[in-house]
Amino acid sequence: MAWRCRLCGKIKFLRGTKTNLNYLAFVIGNFRFLAFGFLLSFFSSFGQTYVISVFNPDIRAQFGLSHGDFGIVFAIATVGSALCLIWFGRMIDQTDLRRYTMTVLGGLVAACLFMAAAPTTFFLFLALFALRLTGQGLMVHTAATTMARYFEGARGKAVSLVSFGSPLGQGLLAIAALAISKSVGWRWTWAAFAALVVVGVVPLALWLLRGHKERHQSYIERAAAQISPVRGVTLRWSRREVLKDVRFYLILPVLLAPSYISTGFFFHMAHLVESKGWSLTDFTEAYFLYTVVLGAVSLITGPIVDRIGAVRLLPYYMIPQGLAMLAIAGSDHPGAAVIFMLASGVTVGLRVTIGGAIWAEIYGVAHLGGIRALATAFMVFSTALAPVTMGWWIDWGVTMESIALGCIVYAVLSSLLSWFALRFGYEKMPAAG
Numbered sequence: 186m187a188w189r190c191r192l193c194g195k196i197k198f199l200r201g202t203k204t205n206l207n208y209l210a211f212v213i214g215n216f217r218f219l220a221f222g223f224l225l226s227f228f229s230s231f232g233q234t235y236v237i238s239v240f241n242p243d244i245r246a247q248f249g250l251s252h253g254d255f256g257i258v259f260a261i262a263t264v265g266s267a268l269c270l271i272w273f274g275r276m277i278d279q280t281d282l283r284r285y286t287m288t289v290l291g292g293l294v295a296a297c298l299f300m301a302a303a304p305t306t307f308f309l310f311l312a313l314f315a316l317r318l319t320g321q322g323l324m325v326h327t328a329a330t331t332m333a334r335y336f337e338g339a340r341g342k343a344v345s346l347v348s349f350g351s352p353l354g355q356g357l358l359a360i361a362a363l364a365i366s367k368s369v370g371w372r373w374t375w376a377a378f379a380a381l382v383v384v385g386v387v388p389l390a391l392w393l394l395r396g397h398k399e400r401h402q403s404y405i406e407r408a409a410a411q412i413s414p415v416r417g418v419t420l421r422w423s424r425r426e427v428l429k430d431v432r433f434y435l436i437l438p439v440l441l442a443p444s445y446i447s448t449g450f451f452f453h454m455a456h457l458v459e460s461k462g463w464s465l466t467d468f469t470e471a472y473f474l475y476t477v478v479l480g481a482v483s484l485i486t487g488p489i490v491d492r493i494g495a496v497r498l499l500p501y502y503m504i505p506q507g508l509a510m511l512a513i514a515g516s517d518h519p520g521a522a523v524i525f526m527l528a529s530g531v532t533v534g535l536r537v538t539i540g541g542a543i544w545a546e547i548y549g550v551a552h553l554g555g556i557r558a559l560a561t562a563f564m565v566f567s568t569a570l571a572p573v574t575m576g577w578w579i580d581w582g583v584t585m586e587s588i589a590l591g592c593i594v595y596a597v598l599s600s601l602l603s604w605f606a607l608r609f610g611y612e613k614m615p616a617a618g
Contacts, residue, residue: 222350225286226325228324228382229320229325230355231316232322235355252576259569259572262310266318267561267566269318270322274323274562275558277331282394282397289324289327299312301372326561329348330554333545340545341491341495344483355472424552432606438603439502440499443532446506446510446571446596448572449575449588454469461517461521462517467519474526474527479537482530486535496546500600500607502539507597514590514593515586
């Protein structure tokens with residue numbers, strides 16, 4: 186009888202109750218909403234660095250830009266999108282999810298079309314700004330916020346499942362982009378992306394959100410008394426209160442580290458491959474190792490985060506990234522690229538699950554959209570710094586090996602800061618609200 190009760194509990198619709206659902210039953214019971222998050226995560230790839238970097242040589246040739254010049258344009262566009270994300274991101278707390286999603290997807294379509302038609306560097310900047318805001322920013326923000334908000338008892342599982350869409354999308358869409366651009370050119374490739382969103386993504390997203398009204402009503406009832414799963418206190422932090430919390434600033438650097446490092450190295454992967462004497466095709470294909478490891482690690486750590494909390498894992502998750510940088514710094518052998526992809530995939534997989542849950546654990550879900558928008562804006566800002574700073578260093582003659590060593594130092598220092606914040610601050614500071 187006991188096992189029958191447990192099985193029934195696994196299959197029923199999850200309304201935020203704390204449970205030990207396994208992945209298969211969890212997916213079956215919540216397929217539509219999980220698929221919605223996965224869909225947004227997958228097609229956020231149009232605004233991600235890895236897909237855009239596929240067009241790096243064509244764009245620089247078209248507009249006469251050096252590595253550093255394109256890095257500056259990309260960085261300014263990304264910073265602008267990060268600033269706008271702070272405002273647009275918080276609107277998810279106040280707007281019907283269906284309307285919010287359609288607005289974001291409409292913006293993504295416009296961004297792809299703008300990219301396809303950009304006549305000058307200024308219009309290229311505007312197109313990149315729109316792609317970064319809607320793709321990397323709002324699509325990811327919407328997927329992660331909804332999973333963390335509506336799946337209280339299985340937040341880690343939901344975030345890990347949905348977030349796998351982004352690296353998978355980047356890997357598949359990057360290959361598709363290369364193939365299409367060789368046939369019809371890079372501009373028509375972006376036009377094809379816009380058509381795909383209109384014809385496929387928009388209607389599918391609307392269908393997957395059927396029945397969301399009931400889910401949202403259940404969330405409102407729970408949010409009235411949000412309780413920390415770790416400390417057992419009421420959590421209703423506002424974004425203004427978070428900005429006054431020193432822990433927020435001590436935790437941020439380690440959460441931003443994978444975004445900065447991976448963005449920089451992927452954006453300048455052509456230079457990395459050339460300096461190492463590797464094949465660009467082999468390096469691009471090795472990205473699937475990164476994707477597979479990322480997905481596997483995020484799936485494995487999802488239940489762990491649900492069980493012990495993201496705050497306990499945070500100070501240690503950069504260790505594999507340090508090993509990835511050590512491989513780049515220490516060897517020109519093609520095997521170093523494999524180690525780089527594997528180890529980076531481990532850290533980013535951990536980051537996906539930890540980053541998706543940690544703000545809800547510390548600050549609650551009542552204002553999660555605004556808080557996540559703030560944190561995501563910082564993340565986007567870090568991805569803006571990476572191409573331009575690394576581009577400058579490359580132009581100044583700094584080797585990729587030296588850049589990798591600098592990234593190791595960053596990883597160590599940021600991990601120590603987060604350990605200090607959570608060791609001496611998390612348990613002692615009172616909850617707001």
